[in-house]
Amino acid sequence: MTDFKNYKVPYKPASEYSKSVAYFSMEFAIHQPLKIYSGGLGFLSGSHLRSAYDLKQNLIGVGILWKYGYYDQIRNHDQTLKADWYEKQYSFLVDTGIKFTVPVHNQPVWVKAWYLPPDTFKSAPLFLLSTDLPENDYLSQTITHKLYDSDTAAKIAQMMILGIGGAKLIDELNFNPDVYHLNEAHGLSSVFYLMNKYGNKEEIKKRLVFTTHTPEEAGNEKHDYHLLDKMSFFYGYSIAEAQKITGIDGNIFNHSLAALRFAREANGVSQLHGEVSRKMWGGYSDIPEIQAITNAQNWKYWADKQLYRFMEEADNEGFDDRKRYLKKRAFEIVADQTGKIFDPDVLTIVWARRFAAYKRPDLIAQDMERFENLVNNSQFPVQIIWAGKPYPMDYGAISVFNSLVHLSKRFKNVAVCVGYELTLSKRLKQASDVWLNNPRVPREASGTSGMTASMNGGVNFSTYDGWICEFARHGENCFIIPQSDYQNLSIHDQDQWDLNHLYEILQGEILPLYYSNKRKWRDIIQAGMHDVRHEFESDRMAKEYYQMIYK
Numbered sequence: 001m002t003d004f005k006n007y008k009v010p011y012k013p014a015s016e017y018s019k020s021v022a023y024f025s026m027e028f029a030i031h032q033p034l035k036i037y038s039g040g041l042g043f044l045s046g047s048h049l050r051s052a053y054d055l056k057q058n059l060i061g062v063g064i065l066w067k068y069g070y071y072d073q074i075r076n077h078d079q080t081l082k083a084d085w086y087e088k089q090y091s092f093l094v095d096t097g098i099k100f101t102v103p104v105h106n107q108p109v110w111v112k113a114w115y116l117p118p119d120t121f122k123s124a125p126l127f128l129l130s131t132d133l134p135e136n137d138y139l140s141q142t143i144t145h146k147l148y149d150s151d152t153a154a155k156i157a158q159m160m161i162l163g164i165g166g167a168k169l170i171d172e173l174n175f176n177p178d179v180y181h182l183n184e185a186h187g188l189s190s191v192f193y194l195m196n197k198y199g200n201k202e203e204i205k206k207r208l209v210f211t212t213h214t215p216e217e218a219g220n221e222k223h224d225y226h227l228l229d230k231m232s233f234f235y236g237y238s239i240a241e242a243q244k245i246t247g248i249d250g251n252i253f254n255h256s257l258a259a260l261r262f263a264r265e266a267n268g269v270s271q272l273h274g275e276v277s278r279k280m281w282g283g284y285s286d287i288p289e290i291q292a293i294t295n296a297q298n299w300k301y302w303a304d305k306q307l308y309r310f311m312e313e314a315d316n317e318g319f320d321d322r323k324r325y326l327k328k329r330a331f332e333i334v335a336d337q338t339g340k341i342f343d344p345d346v347l348t349i350v351w352a353r354r355f356a357a358y359k360r361p362d363l364i365a366q367d368m369e370r371f372e373n374l375v376n377n378s379q380f381p382v383q384i385i386w387a388g389k390p391y392p393m394d395y396g397a398i399s400v401f402n403s404l405v406h407l408s409k410r411f412k413n414v415a416v417c418v419g420y421e422l423t424l425s426k427r428l429k430q431a432s433d434v435w436l437n438n439p440r441v442p443r444e445a446s447g448t449s450g451m452t453a454s455m456n457g458g459v460n461f462s463t464y465d466g467w468i469c470e471f472a473r474h475g476e477n478c479f480i481i482p483q484s485d486y487q488n489l490s491i492h493d494q495d496q497w498d499l500n501h502l503y504e505i506l507q508g509e510i511l512p513l514y515y516s517n518k519r520k521w522r523d524i525i526q527a528g529m530h531d532v533r534h535e536f537e538s539d540r541m542a543k544e545y546y547q548m549i550y551k
Contacts, residue, residue, distance in 0.1 A: 002115070004096045007173035009125055010118060013058035019550055021059040022177040023048070023124075024166050024187035026158070027070075027147060028063050031121040032422045035069035035088055036128070038147055038389065039354035040448060041213060043422075044269075045183055047298035047448075051542035052124035054300065060175065062166040062187075064158065065093070065114050065128035070147045071392050073418045079409070080402040081418065083392040085146065092120050093128065098172050099135075102165045103232040104157050109143065110135040111165045113172070122300075127173075129165050150393040156223060156231050159255075163189030164235055171197070179550045182210045182263075185221055185255035191262045192235035192242070201245060201262065209549045210263035212256055212290070215276045215445045220256040228253055247286060260287040265549045267291045269446040270467045276442055291548055294467050295446040296541035299533060303455035304430060308533075311526050319522065323457045330431035333424065334385060338408070338415045342431075346413070347514045348383045350432035350458070352420060355390035355397045358443040362400050363499055364436065365407060370503050375411050380511035387417040387428055425452070432458035434479075434510060438498060441465045441486050450478075451536040454528040459521075461510065463498060467536060477527035479505050 002010065027042035028034075030049060037046065045061070052059040068085035076082045094115040101108035110133045116126040131143040143157045167190040170177060180190065194204045214220050225239050234242045243249055246258040260266055260281060266288050268274040274292025281287055304326060310319035327344040335341050342348065355361055364384070365371045374382060386404050390397035401416070408414040417424060429435065435453035437460065447466035454460060460478035462468045474480045484497040514521050534540065 002094070002117070004098055004113075004115070004173060007060075007175050009058055009060065011056055014056040017055060017057035017059075017546055019058060019179060019546065020175065020177045021057070021179040021181055021550055022062055022166070022170050022175065023059055023181045023183060024062045024162060024190065025183040026064065026162060026186040028061055028126060029422055030116070030123050030126065033092075034090065034116070034121070035421065036063065036066045036147065038070040038391075040446070041184060043297065043425075044295050044446075044448060046123070047296065047301065047538040048542055048545075049123040049126060050121075050298040050301055051538040053118055053122055054298075055539060055542055057124065057542060057546065059124045060177075061124055061126040062162070062169065063126060063128050064144050064147075064162055065130040065132075066147045067130070067132050067145045070389065073389050073420065075418055079405050079416075081390070081398055081405070092116070096127070098169065099133075100165075100168055100172055102161060102168065103235070104140065104143070104160060105230065106232050107140075109140045109157075109161075111161060111169075113169050127169060129161055129169065131161060148391065152223070153227070153231065156228065156233060159186050159221075160189045160231070160233055163187040163191075164193045166190055167193040167197075178207065180208045181545075181550070182208070182259055184211065184213055185259040188255045188259050188262075189233055189235065191258070192233070192237055195237070195245065196235060204262055205264050208262050208264060210259040210266045211269065211293075212260075212266065212277055213269050213445045214256065215268075215273055215280070215443055217280055220254060222252050222254050225251055225253050257281075257284060257287075260284070260290075263288055265291065267293045267549055269293065269295045270470065272442060272466065272469045273445040293541060293544045293548060294470060294536070295448045296536045296538040297448050297451045297455070298538045299455060302426065302429075302452040303533075304457065307457050308529065311529060316519075316522060319526075320518070323525075326430035326456065327433075330427040333427055334415050334417060334431070337417050340412055340415050342383050342413070342415070343381075346381045346383050347433045347511060348385065348431055349434045349436050349461075350385045350387075350428050350453075351436045351438075352385070352387040352417075352425065352428045353437070353447070353449045355388040355401055356394070357396060357400075359439045360495070360498075361386060361388065361397075362404055363438045363495065364502060365404065366495070366499055367503070374503075374506070375413055377511075380507075380515055381413070382511070383413045383415075385415050385417060385428060385431060387420040387424060389420050425449070426456065429453040429456040429458050432456075433514060434459055434461045437462040437468070438481065438502065439463055439465050440491070440494060440498075441483060448536075451532050454532040454536075457525050457529065459524055459528060461502075461505070471531060471536065473527070475509065475524070477524060477531050479510055481505065
């Protein structure tokens with residue numbers, strides 16, 4: 001029986017990881033059945049918790065139990081995207097028996113804590129908060145219904161449940177962490193709870209660290225002071241006091257800036273993102289130097305072990321056969337969803353990740369003449385698969401998704417899949433020969449999908465952004481679209497530059513190599529598999545957090 005009144009991690013922490021940490025994140029992608037994540041932030045925190053478990057770190061996760069998850073991605077009658085919300089139920093979560101209130105709009109809202117034991121999915125212990133309780137009125141119950149609710153007040157309330165609620169839960173557990181780690185600024189309201197607890201900023205600064213994932217100023221959460229005040233976000237402090245504590249004047253409160261001002265240490269999520277963040281926040285006083293810890297993914301969870309075994313035994317035939325089998329198996333999902341039968345011997349390009357405008361999902365289809373030549377080429381045939389979830393209220397991204405669905409209807413060898421969650425993500429990485437990643441530079445803070453593609457025998461083909469800058473050796477372990485002079489080019493010209501080079505490299509280098517030099521192609525796959533195995537594996541990342549940030 002777990003003792004939730006004096007909680008300790010249920011394994012003996014390794015001596016170098018004995019410092020206790022509470023890790024706050026709005027989303028965790030631990031395993032397919034637990035649908036409380038949307039995209040990269042969740043995939044990252046999920047891998048972090050798995051590595052913390054493998055390394056026996058003294059770390060617990062604090063998140064929210066989203067009743068309807070992010071959303072279920074299904075189709076309308078014409079195959080276009082439909083967002084649907086179903087109630088999720090989890091028999092594997094443990095009721096801690098802990099309940100307490102958090103003031104929202106000056107009214108007490110009841111919060112209940114659920115627990116994911118480490119052994120269930122081999123992850124560090126995870127506590128999940130819910131307001132979906134009979135003690136609450138209907139509006140309060142809905143706070144923890146949908147991840148990233150589009151209503152501003154609802155989203156602020158969600159941030160308060162994570163921040164104030166998470167900090168309160170830790171006191172209920174009597175866990176007393178040495179470090180409070182905010183993964184993004186969603187849990188920032190915790191600092192006002194901690195101000196009440198410790199009485200001054202210096203005491204919090206000894207304990208708080210912050211990871212930012214946003215490479216541009218506009219992407220950081222900001223809200224009107226009066227709205228936050230009305231919602232009790234400052235936990236009893238007045239606007240004037242909150243302004244004084246955070247040093248943020250005016251009418252608008254910047255969550256990330258406040259987090260930086262309360263943090264003892266802070267970090268970006270790739271070396272490039274560290275540089276971009278230092279420039280971005282350089283003009284602000286009273287913030288720590290922003291270090292860089294490059295995001296990573298958990299090899300044990302993601303990698304195809306057979307592929308690695310064949311590579312290590314230098315069994316080329318076994319290796320090729322295994323990759324072909326992985327493609328064939330993944331293509332059964334494509335056939336099931338779209339009625340299209342793909343060929344495991346044909347070069348397969350996959351673009352799959354969160355659907356956001358800056359990631360340019362449809363870049364390759366921007367020049368229709370070239371696109372048609374590419375997909376109709378009988379000398380070097382290709383197959384293309386798209387997948388990914390747009391934010392359900394991002395109508396621009398949804399319209400791009402739907403335009404690709406309509407485009408795919410014209411070709412036997414082009415498909416768009418729905419339901420892009422952990423399981424489909426892994427399968428599509430196994431399906432890929434080429435993992436296409438073309439965000440507009442320098443807008444991708446890290447972008448980790450390519451790491452897990454490499455772990456499954458996919459070759460990265462990417463713009464020079466995020467983690468790729470630390471990994472890339474063009475023509476040796478991946479292919480890179482050369483960097484444009486993005487600071488001086490218009491967005492249209494930058495897109496055109498990237499599109500031209502994408503086609504030049506695809507048609508001039510990638511296709512001829514795949515079809516006429518299998519040995520060299522295999523070498524490139526294996527170099528990528530080798531290079532991600534250690535440098536971009538989340539054990540390395542989890543160690544670095546202890547060495548650089550929690551120290």
